[in-house]
Amino acid sequence: MKIGIIGAGLSGIIAARELVRRGHTVELIEKSQSVGGRLATRRIGDGQADHGAVYFTVRGEALEREVQSWMSADWVRVWYADPYPRYVATDGMNGLAKHLAEGLTVHLNEYVEHVRMEKDGAVIVKTDVTERSYERIVMTVPLPQSFERLGSLVDQIEHSLRRLVYAPTFVGLFECTGDVQIGADGILDQDLTPGVLKVINNRQKGISATSLISVYMEETWSEEWYERPEAETLAEIERLVREEVGDLSIESRQLKRWRYAQAKDVWHEPFYQVSHHPIYLAGDIFLEADDPSGRTRFESAYLSGLRVAEAIEKNIGR
Structure with missing residues (x-):
């Protein structure tokens, strides 16, 4: 199956990795010149500074297993613990994003203008560079940006989700x-x-x-x-x-x-499907129902990407 993912932040990258692992053809579309989203690092003079996510913490087993492998690869380390570990990327947060995106197909510097459904069920993504056709898409950019690109399809999204700011x-x-x-x-x-x-x-x-x-x-x-x-x-x-x-x-x-x-508020499901369409919304604003923190963070972005990929795989053929 050919799947498009709009936004190459953490949720998009994790979803792409999982879907590729399951045998799908996946393309990430990112408006910036680098992957990572808020996993952002800026070089200034002889140094560099993280200016998005400062660190991340781990509460659940899924991310804990991943982090252990990242530590073994020297991608991340513990910065300090007070009282629980704060993890940072060894070469800046954007470095971690680049490691995670290695081997994925990513179209950088492409701005998505709109998304539309075709009668045959294909999803067309129009960018400022070209048009691409997919069988499924996942939108991981902030919700206002997703809604703007969905046009009239927004009317099929629950009002309570559309009100999140x-x-x-x-x-x-x-x-x-x-x-x-x-x-x-x-x-x-x-x-x-x-x-x-x-x-x-x-x-x-x-x-x-x-x-x-x-x-x-x-x-x-x-x-x-x-x-x-x-x-x-x-x-x-x-x-x-x-x-x-x-x-x-x-x-x-x-x-x-x-x-x-x-x-300012969150959605207590790890992703959202737009009506019956093969269009999914994901990102750190989507939390699992039993999330103990109740707020957006690195782990919620990671889990949202993982869960939406699992759902797409489960629903294939239905």
């Missing part, structure tokens, strides 16, 4: 000179200056040769500042982080805006 997150990236210390392990995430969610030193985290500081802002702050000029926003983030950690010798500054960083 996301909050943005801003991340300031600061290249610093000298031996900067951020807490004992390179992270501050408790009792911070209002507006600041996390402060991370990527050198202490073990992925950067230089002190690159990632400053994650709270969703309310990010919403309030979303339309402001970049220079003004960076200046305010810098002021707040200096208030938190003291003086820093900063050589350069960059800003990352994540428009759909965190879902």
Whole structure:
């Protein structure tokens, strides 16, 4: 079976790996120049900084088994444990995504414009480059982006799912000179200056040769500042982080805006099928019914990709 997956973040990659393992022909379509989605790492000067997922944790057996194999391959390691392990990729989070996507067919730098059904049951994906036909598709991009591309098919999606909304997150990236210390392990995430969610030193985290500081802002702050000029926003983030950690010798500054960083609510099923159509929605917003955390995270993205692949395999021929 030929299956298309829109979005080469973690959910899309995991779904693709599982479907390929089961013998299907799978193509990932990704608008960016690299796989990974929020498994994002940026090179700055002689160092690099994660600016999407900071780390991930493990609660369930499925991901635990995978992580043990990733550790054996030296793809990930434990950063610190307080009280349970925080895992990071050894060469930045995007490096893990690239390892996982190795061997998969990925069409990078392609923007999906719309998805439509044909009378013969085929699903046509129109991009800014070409049209492709599939027997099944999985859409793993944030829901607002999926809904926009589905056109009138959105009317067949439950209203409660269509009402789910996301909050943005801003991340300031600061290249610093000298031996900067951020807490004992390179992270501050408790009792911070209002507006600041996390402060991370990527050198202490073990992925950067230089002190690159990632400053994650709270969703309310990010919403309030979303339309402001970049220079003004960076200046305010810098002021707040200096208030938190003291003086820093900063050589350069960059800003990352994540428009759909965190879902304000979640869907308590690991994927969603659009009516009777061979179109599935997946991603970190889709949680298993017994998920103990109740929030989006690395593991929910992983499980959503795995479960939607299992469902497609199970439903073949029905």
